[in-house]
Amino acid sequence: QKQGFDWFMRKEIFEQPKAVADTLLGRLNERGELVLDELRMSPELLRRVNKIVIVACGTAFYAGLVAKYAIEHWTRIPCEVELASEFRYRDPIIDPMTLVVTISQSGETADTLMAIRHAREQQAKVIAICNTNGATIPRESDAVIYTHAGPEIGVASTKGFTTQLVACYLLGLYLAQVRGMKYGDEIAALLAELERMPAALQQLLDERQGVLELAEQLKDATSVLFLGRHVGYPVALEGALKLKELAYIHAEGFAAGELKHGPIALVSQDLPIFVVVPPRGRDQLRDKVISNIAEVRARGAKTIVLGDADDDQARAHAEVFIPLPKVSTLVQPLLAILPLQLFACELATLKGHDVDQPRNLAKSVTVE
Numbered sequence: 298q299k300q301g302f303d304w305f306m307r308k309e310i311f312e313q314p315k316a317v318a319d320t321l322l323g324r325l326n327e328r329g330e331l332v333l334d335e336l337r338m339s340p341e342l343l344r345r346v347n348k349i350v351i352v353a354c355g356t357a358f359y360a361g362l363v364a365k366y367a368i369e370h371w372t373r374i375p376c377e378v379e380l381a382s383e384f385r386y387r388d389p390i391i392d393p394m395t396l397v398v399t400i401s402q403s404g405e406t407a408d409t410l411m412a413i414r415h416a417r418e419q420q421a422k423v424i425a426i427c428n429t430n431g432a433t434i435p436r437e438s439d440a441v442i443y444t445h446a447g448p449e450i451g452v453a454s455t456k457g458f459t460t461q462l463v464a465c466y467l468l469g470l471y472l473a474q475v476r477g478m479k480y481g482d483e484i485a486a487l488l489a490e491l492e493r494m495p496a497a498l499q500q501l502l503d504e505r506q507g508v509l510e511l512a513e514q515l516k517d518a519t520s521v522l523f524l525g526r527h528v529g530y531p532v533a534l535e536g537a538l539k540l541k542e543l544a545y546i547h548a549e550g551f552a553a554g555e556l557k558h559g560p561i562a563l564v565s566q567d568l569p570i571f572v573v574v575p576p577r578g579r580d581q582l583r584d585k586v587i588s589n590i591a592e593v594r595a596r597g598a599k600t601i602v603l604g605d606a607d608d609d610q611a612r613a614h615a616e617v618f619i620p621l622p623k624v625s626t627l628v629q630p631l632l633a634i635l636p637l638q639l640f641a642c643e644l645a646t647l648k649g650h651d652v653d654q655p656r657n658l659a660k661s662v663t664v665e
């Protein structure tokens with residue numbers, strides 16, 4: 298069943314080109330427009346939405362954090378992202394004009410399910426992004442966009458995350474299309490870019506050797522930091538989560554701009570710090586991240602930098618550089634996460650951990 302892989306997780310990391318391609322399949326018509334028939338929500342209703350609230354847990358929550366940047370940029374609809382376990386306990390402001398989007402690989406997460414029930418009691422419409430046909434969460438939602446990742450068996454979510462990102466992008470672009478936003482050309486360009494992602498993910502898998510060697514070098518690390526800005530920030534959070542849950546190493550993700558507000562005190566000689574550098578085009582943002590790398594390097598940190606393959610400046614600041622295929626900023630998380638997943642999987646393997654069944658964790662969390 299593992300088809301020659303040592304772990305389901307590794308197999309699932311390698312399945313991402315196909316999982317992403319399958320999630321994109323059949324979403325474009327011959328005129329190059331996005332079709333999301335399964336949404337079964339009228340364009341009129343979607344035009345009336347005045348707020349989006351994304352609710353999810355863990356890795357799915359981080360996919361939601363990425364989605365917020367994309368959805369707000371493309372649709373100009375305010376979008377909040379909330380941990381499902383917090384949502385209903387704080388009397389959230391939702392009404393029939395609120396679109397609640399839940400993200401869940403398993404479709405059975407109790408916290409997320411309870412959030413849906415609460416939202417529907419307030420007459421909000423709920424769209425579920427889910428990987429499991431007929432699970433409780435899609436059954437209790439108004440509509441569902443299925444990710445087509447295939448079964449995810451490893452406890453740590455990998456292809457679940459990347460396909461959730463794809464589904465969120467599709468939803469954001471669809472809302473922009475339905476609402477006649479002025480980003481016509483940008484939408485077409487982004488859809489074309491998404492179509493190229495399976496090949497880009499395959500390229501990252503083919504070039505994995507550097508990441509595997511890095512895991513060998515860092516297997517005795519006791520703490521690892523991850524930094525990013527903008528959509529690179531949730532990537533940093535997800536990279537840290539993977540390492541915590543699989544390698545049982547203290548790992549934290551920070552917004553790089555927050556370094557000077559506290560976390561820089563953690564930086565010491567030889568501390569490994571992963572930094573996600575945005576692609577060119579967002580130069581202001583990119584320059585800031587590059588100066589953050591210089592700051593931590595000056596304090597002796599070991600910098601592992603993920604950036605555009607042709608970004609010589611980012612490369613020059615890196616002790617180890619992980620080149621990413623060229624992509625636009627909002628889509629970069631889809632690629633940047635793969636080396637981090639592989640790094641955590643490899644490092645946990647080297648430590649002799651059970652990668653598919655990390656201690657204290659279950660695949661679907663059906664208690665609140």
Ligand code: F6R
Pocket residue numbers: 354355356357358400401402403404405406409452453454455538542660661662
């Ligand atoms: C981390 C992980 C968890 C899940 C979370 C939500 O690798 O797998 O953080 O993402 O428990 O699960 P779902 O998506 O099934 O609702």
